[in-house]
Amino acid sequence: MPHPGRVPVPRAATRFVDTGRCAFRRRFAIITGEMPESPIAHPNPTPKSVHRLSVATAAATLFLIFVGGTVTSNDAGLAVPDWPTTFGENMFLYHPRNWVGDVFFEHGHRLTGASVGLIAICLAVWTQRCDPRPAVRRFAWALLAAVVVQGVMGGIRVNERSIAFAVVHGCFAQLFFAAAVWMMVITSAAWFDAVEAPATPVPRWWMGVCVATPVVVFGQLVAGAIYRHLHVGLAWHVGGAILVTIVVSVIVMWVSGEHADRLLLLRLVKWLGAILVIQLTIGVAAYVATSAADPTGEATFWQWFIPSLHVAVGALVLAFSAALALGVYKLMGSDSRRRTTRSSDHMVPMGSSP
Numbered sequence: 598m599p600h601p602g603r604v605p606v607p608r609a610a611t612r613f614v615d616t617g618r619c620a621f622r623r624r625f626a627i628i629t630g631e632m633p634e635s636p637i638a639h640p641n642p643t644p645k646s647v648h649r650l651s652v653a654t655a656a657a658t659l660f661l662i663f664v665g666g667t668v669t670s671n672d673a674g675l676a677v678p679d680w681p682t683t684f685g686e687n688m689f690l691y692h693p694r695n696w697v698g699d700v701f702f703e704h705g706h707r708l709t710g711a712s713v714g715l716i717a718i719c720l721a722v723w724t725q726r727c728d729p730r731p732a733v734r735r736f737a738w739a740l741l742a743a744v745v746v747q748g749v750m751g752g753i754r755v756n757e758r759s760i761a762f763a764v765v766h767g768c769f770a771q772l773f774f775a776a777a778v779w780m781m782v783i784t785s786a787a788w789f790d791a792v793e794a795p796a797t798p799v800p801r802w803w804m805g806v807c808v809a810t811p812v813v814v815f816g817q818l819v820a821g822a823i824y825r826h827l828h829v830g831l832a833w834h835v836g837g838a839i840l841v842t843i844v845v846s847v848i849v850m851w852v853s854g855e856h857a858d859r860l861l862l863l864r865l866v867k868w869l870g871a872i873l874v875i876q877l878t879i880g881v882a883a884y885v886a887t888s889a890a891d892p893t894g895e896a897t898f899w900q901w902f903i904p905s906l907h908v909a910v911g912a913l914v915l916a917f918s919a920a921l922a923l924g925v926y927k928l929m930g931s932d933s934r935r936r937t938t939r940s941s942d943h944m945v946p947m948g949s950s951p
Contacts, residue, residue, distance in 0.1 A: 644727045648784040650720040654740070655777040655916075657713045662770050662912050664702075664709045666905030669825055671896055673699035674763055680752035683707070710748055717744045720780070733783060740780060743773050760826055767822045771815065771912050778916035779923055787861060788927065803851075807925045810844055811918040817841050818911050825904070838880060841914070845873050848921070861924050869917040876910045883907040 668674055676699035677683050683691040688707055696704055717740055724737035747769055754762035782788055817837030824834045849870040852862050883904040890900045 642729045643733070643784045647720075647724050647727050648781070648786075650716070650723055651777070651781040651784045654713070654716050654720050655774065655781045657709075657716050658770070658774045658777050659909055659912060661706075661709045661713050662774060663905050663909040664706045665767060665770060666908035667901055668702045668706050669763075669767070669908075670901035670904045671699055671702050673702040675755065675758065676700045676703040677707070678755070680707075680755040707751075710751065714741075714744045714748065717741045724784075728784070733780075736776075736780060736783075740773070740776055743769075743776065747773055764819075764822045764826050767826075767908075768815075768819050771818050771915050774912045775811065775916045775919040778920055782920050782923060787864075790861075801929070804922075804925050804929055806844075806848065807918075807922040810848060811915055811922055813837075813844055814841055814911075814915045814918050818915060821908070821911065825908075838877065842873065842877065845869060845914075845918070859928060861928065862921065865917060865921045865924055869914070869921060872910060872913050872917060876907070876914055879903060879907045879910055 679685065681688060683704055684695075688704075689711070691704060721737040721741040725734050728734055728737075747766065750762055750766045750769060753759065754766050817834070817840070820830055820834040820837045823830050849866045852859065852866045883906075886900045886903045890896055
C-alpha cells in the first residue's frame with residue numbers, strides 16, 4: 598500500500614533510477630522522506646553530486662584562467678622552456694624550492710591545469726554513471742576532450758615558442774569556461790524549474806539577439822588577447838568594449854521591461870549587467886596600471902594582478918551571456934511544447950460535435 602500523500606511513480610519513469618549507487622541513494626532518500634516520490638514535485642533527474650562536480654569544474658577553470666593571466670602579465674610563458682616535462686623533470690615531482698621568479702607562475706599554471714583535467718575526468722565518469730540524459734553525458738565527455746586539447750595547445754605554445762598559439766590557447770580557455778558553465782546550468786534545479794507558463798512568450802527573433810551577444814563578447818576577448826600578447830589593437834579592444842556594453846544594456850532593459858515574469862532570464866541578465874559594470878571598471882584600472890609599468894623592470898603586484906583579474910572577469914561575461922542564450926533556447930522550447938499541447942487539446946475528433 599503506498600504511503601499516504603505520495604504519488605506512485607510509473608515504472609517507465611524509474612527505469613534509470615533502478616540501477617547503480619545513485620539509485621540506491623535516491624531510494625534511500627525516498628524511504629526516509631528526504632526526497633518526494635512524485636516526479637512532479639521533484640522533476641530534476643540529475644543527482645546533486647553531478648551538479649556540484651559541474652560547479653567545481655567551472656570554479657577551477659575560472660581560477661585557471663586567472664592563473665594563466667598572471668603568466669601573461671609577468672611575461673612568464675617561456676619561463677619553463679620544455680613540455681610536458683619541467684626542466685627535464687617530471688612536472689608533478691618538480692621540487693617546490695625551485696618555484697622561484699617567473700617559474701612560479703608558469704609551473705603553477707601547469708599544475709592548476711592538471712587539476713582541472715582531474716576534476717573533468719571525475720565529472721565525465723560520474724555524469725556517465727548518474728545522469729539519465731544521453732546528451733548531458735556526451736557533453737561531459739566533450740568537456741574532458743576539450744581539456745586535453747587545451748593542454749596540448751599550451752604545450753605546443755611552449756615547444757614551438759609560438760605567440761599565435763598563446764593567443765589561441767587563451768581564447769580557447771574562455772570558450773571552455775563558458776561550456777563548463779553550461780554544464781553547471783543544465784544540471785541545476787533552475788534548469789528544470791524554468792518551465793512555468795509565463796504571461797509573456799519569448800519572440801523568436803530574441804533568440805538571435807541572445808546568440809549574437811556571446812559572439813560579440815568573444816570577439817572582444819580575442820581583441821583583448823591580441824592586445825595583451827602582441828601589444829597592438831587597443832582601439833579595437835576599446836571599441837569592442839563599447840559594443841558589448843550597448844548590446845548587454847539593450848538586453849537588460851528588454852528583459853527587465855518585457856520579460857520580468859521570466860525568473861531565469863531576469864536572474865541571468867541581472868548578473869550579466871553587474872559583472873559587465875565590474876569588468877569595465879577593472880579594465881580602466883588595468884590600463885592605468887599597465888601604462889605606469891616600467892617596460893624594462895619587473896611588474897609590481899597590482900600591475901600583474903589587476904590585468905589578470907580583468908581576464909578572469911571577462912570570462913564571466915562570456916559565460917553568463919552564453920548561459921543567457923541557453924536559457925532563452927530552453928524557454929522557447931517550453932513555449933513551443935505548450936502551444937503544441939494547447940492546440941492538441943482544442944482539436945475536435947472527426948464525427949463529433951464541437
